[in-house]
Amino acid sequence: MEREPENIPTNHEILRDFMLHMQLANRSENTLETYSRLLNRFLYHTSIPIHEMTSDYVWEWLKEHGRDKKETTVATWISILSSFFTFCDNEGYIEGIPMKSRWRPRLPKPLPRYIGKEELAIIKIQSEAGNLRNQVLFEFLSSSGCRITEALMLDKNDINVEERTARVKGKGSKLRTVHFSHRCAILLEEHLKRLPEMSDGIFLNQHKRKLTRQGAHKILREMGETAQLVGAFGPHRLRHTFATSLLAKGAELSFISEELGHSQLSTTRVYARLLDEKLVTMYRKYMG
Template identity: 30%
Template sequence: MQDSINKYLSHIEQNRNFSAQTLRAYQNDLNQYLSFLITEGCRDFGNVTRVFLRRFLAFLKKQDYSKTTIARKLVSIRSLYKFLCREGILKFNPLENIRAPKRERKLPGFMSISEAETLLNLPGSNTLLGIRDRAIMETLYSTGMRVSELVGTDVTDIDFFNEVVKVKGKGKKERLQPIGNHALDAIRLYMDKRNSDSKALFLNNRGGRLTERSVARMLEKYVKKGGLSLNISPHTFRHSFATHLLDRGADLRSVQELLGHANLSTTQIYTHITTERLKQVYDKSHPRA
C-alpha cells in the first residue's frame, strides 16, 4: 500500500503543479489513512470497503478535526483511489458514494480602513527593517496577494513603469496584479536601502529570502505595538483588500481576478461580509428597523 501511495505522490508532484505545502498535506493525509487501515487489519487497498471508510470518518470526527479538514482529507484519499483505478491497480473505488461532510463557511476577519492605516504607519523609517516591514505590509494591502506569493516575489516581478507585479500563485499559475503608488514607493525606498543583489524582493537579516513564518512574526510585533486585534494575520490583509474593494463598488468578477480565485464561489464569501455590515448599519440607523 505504501508503494501505491508513493507512486501517486510522485505522479502529482510531477504532473499536477501542486505547491510544496499542498504536497505535504496530501502526504500527511494519505499516511494517516494508511496507518488507520493497518491498525484495522487491512493491508491491501483492494480489500477496503465502505465500512472501513465510515470507520475512518468516525475516527477523524473523534479526533476533533473540523469538517473542513475532514473534507480535505477525503479529497486526498478520493484522488488516490481515482489514480489507482486509472492505473488499473484497482477495479473499484470505495469512495464513490461516500459524501464529504458539508464544510463550515466562516466569514473571514478583516481590518477596518483606519486599522489598516494604523498598522501601515507603525514601522519606522530610520532603520532598514522598518523600511522593509512597511514595504511588506503596503504590498500585502495593495495587492491582496497571499503571504506565500509575497515571499516568492522577485525583484524582476515588479514593473514600476506599468504599476503591476507578477504574482506566482497556486498551482504555479501566474497573474499580473495592479499595485498602488504607496506600495511602489515603499518598495523603491527599500530596494534603494537594502544594498543586495539577491533576486528575492524581501530579505531576512542574513540576506536570504524571507519566509512566511517570518512575515507572520513580524506582523505580530506590530499588532501588539499598535494595540490592535490579536487575530490579525498576514491573510487578514487579503481579506481586508477584498472587502474594502467591494465596499467601494468593485464588481465581484474583478475582485475574483485580483485575488486569483479559480471559482467565483470562493470570492462570494466576501459579499456576505459586506451584506452583514449593511444589515448592522440598517438596524442601527433606520428608525423602523
C-alpha cells in the same frame, strides 16, 4: 485478468505515484505538503493493502483519529482521501472508491474576515516603527491582495516601481500582473536600494535568503498583537480586506477576481455575500 500478487505495488509505491500525479498537475507546495502529511499518517496506521481497503475501515479510521478535531479538519481529510482513492480507482489499483458522500459534514460557509479602516490605520502606524522590509511587506500585501507565497517568491526583475506593478506566479504556476499603492512604491524603491546585489529576492531574512511563510506569518502576527487587533492577523486577512475594500468602493467582481488571481468568478462572489451581510447588520442597527 487479475494481476499476480507479486505485481501489486505497495501502499507507499501507490502514494508516491499519487504525489507525482499531484506535482504534474501543478498543485501548490502547501497543498502537496498537506496531502503528503495526511496520507502518510493514514497509511502509517494501516497494514491493509490499498486494494483490500473497505469503506468500514476508512470510516473507523476517521472516527478514531478525528474524534477531537474540528469539523473543517475532518472535512479536509475526507476530501484528501477521496482524491487519493479516486486516483487509485482511475489507475486500476482498486475497484470502487471506499468513501461515502454522506460522511462529509455540512459546514456553514464562513465569511472572509477582513479588517476595518480604523484597525488598518493602527496597524499601518505600528508597522512604521518596524524595519523597512516589514513595512514593505505589509504595504505590498494590503495594496495588492497577493497571496503570501506569491509575494515571497518575487524577484527584483518582477517589480516595476514606476508602473507600480509586479509580476507574480499564482496557483498552477499562472503568471499575472498585480498593482500596488503609491506609498508602497516609495517604500519599495528605498528597500530595493538596500538589498544585496547578489540576491534576486525582495523579502529576505537575516541570512539573505528569501523569507519563509512561517517568518512572514510571524511578522504579521506580531504587528497584529502590537496593535491589539482582535483575532489572528495574517496575510490572508489582508487579502480579504483588499477584496472587500475594492467591492465597497464599487469595483466589479470580474476586476477583483482578476486582481486576486481567482480561476473562477464564483470564488470571488463570497465577498459580495459579505457586503450583503454588512448591509443587513447596518439596517438592523438603525432600523431595528
